[in-house]
Amino acid sequence: MNDSDRKGEVKIRKVPIAQVSLDRREIDAVRRVLESGRLRAGEITEDFEARFAAAVGARYAIAVSSGTAALYLACRAMLQPGDEAIVPDFTFVATAAMVAAIQAKPIFADVDAETFTLDPEEVERRITKRTRALIPVHLYGQPADIASLTRVARRYGLRVIWDAAQAHGAQFHWRDVGSFPDATCYSFYPSKNMTTGEGGMITTSDASLAGELRLLRSHGEVSRYRHIRVGYNFRTTDIASAIGRVQLAKLPAAVRARQRNAAILTRGLAGLPGIELPQIAPGARPSFNLFTIRIETKQAGISRDELAEALRGRDIEAAVHYPLPLHRQPIFRGYGRDRDFPVSTRLAKTVLSLPVHPGLKQTDLRFIVQSVREILKVGGN
Numbered sequence: 001m002n003d004s005d006r007k008g009e010v011k012i013r014k015v016p017i018a019q020v021s022l023d024r025r026e027i028d029a030v031r032r033v034l035e036s037g038r039l040r041a042g043e044i045t046e047d048f049e050a051r052f053a054a055a056v057g058a059r060y061a062i063a064v065s066s067g068t069a070a071l072y073l074a075c076r077a078m079l080q081p082g083d084e085a086i087v088p089d090f091t092f093v094a095t096a097a098m099v100a101a102i103q104a105k106p107i108f109a110d111v112d113a114e115t116f117t118l119d120p121e122e123v124e125r126r127i128t129k130r131t132r133a134l135i136p137v138h139l140y141g142q143p144a145d146i147a148s149l150t151r152v153a154r155r156y157g158l159r160v161i162w163d164a165a166q167a168h169g170a171q172f173h174w175r176d177v178g179s180f181p182d183a184t185c186y187s188f189y190p191s192k193n194m195t196t197g198e199g200g201m202i203t204t205s206d207a208s209l210a211g212e213l214r215l216l217r218s219h220g221e222v223s224r225y226r227h228i229r230v231g232y233n234f235r236t237t238d239i240a241s242a243i244g245r246v247q248l249a250k251l252p253a254a255v256r257a258r259q260r261n262a263a264i265l266t267r268g269l270a271g272l273p274g275i276e277l278p279q280i281a282p283g284a285r286p287s288f289n290l291f292t293i294r295i296e297t298k299q300a301g302i303s304r305d306e307l308a309e310a311l312r313g314r315d316i317e318a319a320v321h322y323p324l325p326l327h328r329q330p331i332f333r334g335y336g337r338d339r340d341f342p343v344s345t346r347l348a349k350t351v352l353s354l355p356v357h358p359g360l361k362q363t364d365l366r367f368i369v370q371s372v373r374e375i376l377k378v379g380g381n
């Protein structure tokens with residue numbers, strides 16, 4: 001389907017919420033690995049790690065099998081069973097579930113009403129004698145308030161594990177989010193800003209932490225068949241890393257495209273009653289893995305779910321990230337009540353993500369804007 005098929009803004013093709021962008025370069029890179037017969041993590045993975053570390057400005061990068069594995073290993077390396085770690089109440093379940101998986105306790109804190117990321121004041125209110133770490137999330141590619149959260153962590157002697165699963169290429173005061181201590185966890189799932197199919201990465205500049213993460217990644221093996229930790233197999237493959245190297249080279253352009261698309265959507269949807277657009281905090285440069293708006297039913301004259309349905313009726317895939325705050329998840333029953341997390345509770349009812357990925361054409365973006373305006377019954381463009 002090409003642009004001319006969209007003349008007169010008639011809907012022609014489906015507009016997906018995410019789209020993998022692969023071309024000959026990834027295919028050739030994978031073919032070379034297959035032809036070499038060396039599939040396990042080897043030189044290509046080491047090179048991918050070195051390039052990733054350099055790209056974010058960290059000293060070390062440790063490639064793993066998923067973003068969940070990255071969080072699990074970071075939690076294992078920095079927390080003990082029974083410790084508490086403060087996580088946002090509004091995020092993908094893995095952020096908190098990996099704390100629970102190592103027998104530590106996730107403590108939920110509410111998020112900021114404008115950036116939807118961990119609120120430093122709410123964090124401070126929840127610190128106890130058992131608190132050992134913060135796990136802020138750069139949600140949708142929007143950097144958390146790294147400066148304030150780092151200050152809180154330093155004041156109370158806490159470790160910080162940043163969840164950047166959705167934030168490859170995001171910056172905070174001109175520094176990549178992956179360069180801040182103690183460690184940053186990434187996912188390479190296909191909906192992310194770059195992919196390896198499944199995969200993940202941990203970046204850190206702490207040599208001893210990097211060593212510990214490498215040990216845990218592969219059965220605590222220090223030399224052949226000599227094991228000094230109870231560890232796992234969370235390794236990746238050179239097949240995945242070959243894709244990752246190509247995707248990493250494309251990342252800056254992909255992030256610029258996401259930022260351009262977000263700016264077009266922001267201009268097109270500005271000033272609509274009851275529609276709140278993504279806010280950009282001072283010093284933050286989001287990488288827009290998702291473009292997530294908020295709908296206030298009363299002012300908009302339509303609910304979030306009605307708008308989502310109407311968009312889907314026009315083959316625009318609108319999605320809800322996430323319909324439940326973590327304290328409402330069946331696995332976290334008893335971890336808090338709605339009134340403890342008013343922002344997160346409201347977000348779960350009102351957020352809606354629109355397509356923003358680099359695969360969108362100008363006509364797709366115009367069609368999204370025009371559709372939202374028509375559904376809300378406000379004219380113009």
Ligand SMILES: Cc1ncc(COP(=O)(O)O)c(C=O)c1O
Nearest residue numbers: 066067068092094165187188189
């Ligand atoms: C915020 C967040 N954390 C963690 C993960 C887990 O990553 P993965 O799906 O690669 O295990 C994801 C992605 O799904 C995510 O969005």
